Amino acid sequence: MRNIKMVIQYKGTKYAGFQKQPDQSTIQETVNKVLSQILQEEIDVIGSGRTDAGVHAKGQVINFFTSSDIDCGRLKWSANSLLPQDIVIKKSEEVDKEFHARRSAVSRKYRYLVLNRDYRSPFWGDYSYFFSQDLDISKMRKTSPTLTGKHDFSSFCVAESKPDCCIRHMKSIEISRENNLVCFDFEANAFLHNMVRVMVGTLIRVGTGEIKADQMVEILEAKDRKKACATAPAHGLTLMQVIY
Secondary structure (H helix, E strand, C coil): CEEEEEEEEECHHHCCCCCCECCECCHHHHHHHHHHHHHCCCCCCEECCCCCCCCEEEEEEEEEEECCCCCHHHHHHHHHHHCCCCEEEEEEEEECCCCCCCCCCCEEEEEEEEECCCCCCCCCCCCCEECCCCCCHHHHHHHHHHHCEEEECHHHCCHHHCCCCCEEEEEEEEEEEECCEEEEEEEECCCCCCHHHHHHHHHHHHHCCCCCCCHHHHHHHHCCHHHCCCCCCHHHEEEEEEEC
16 A cells, blocks of 8 residues: 655635535545545545635645555646646655654644735635734734743633643744735644634734733633634635644
8 A cells, every 4th residue: 555645735715624524515525536536446535634614725734545556746637637626736745654644743834814904805805814903013923922832722722622632832923014914824733723713813902902912921821712812714824834
């Protein structure tokens, strides 16, 4: 059996997330069907992480096992000819049998975009959160180091899906602005459900002045989802890269 690794990109707007779900269109199920058709065997891909409904990816990583001897380049070409326009395979290669898209990863990078101006965009609408209030970038940058390092991030996780351990290592948070787009870049060893989106939602309120910078410590230490702010919409989030 061969272990095939792929880097895939997708626009998550029309999908109920990455992970397959009964009676819903998902990225995993769509890719499974195409690969199974080409390879003439049942394929069930493993993803590096479960992106939520509406979340996009530029660097999602999957792997699967196959008995086929098809060339990886030809497999990529064949799959892209059958996949819908909003899913594409960027790279395909054979890897060691021990490689696992999720367990072998050492960190993930996510980017969240906020369109910060007084009118919507017909072009950025599916990829950014439109927010018309003024945002103070310096305040958000000053606050973000509070969230870096190894912490219990219970305050930034959906309460209903909170795992037994909510400790994660946030390696970096960078906040930048280019014209009207505010960019939040996060890198961590792993993320909790909605973790990035809750962080962005809370940092935005720091940027508007509704939350003071020193309150972020209290929110983090509370380990209580109710202390953080509203979850930012899914469509502004993109999985950028998985590092191995």
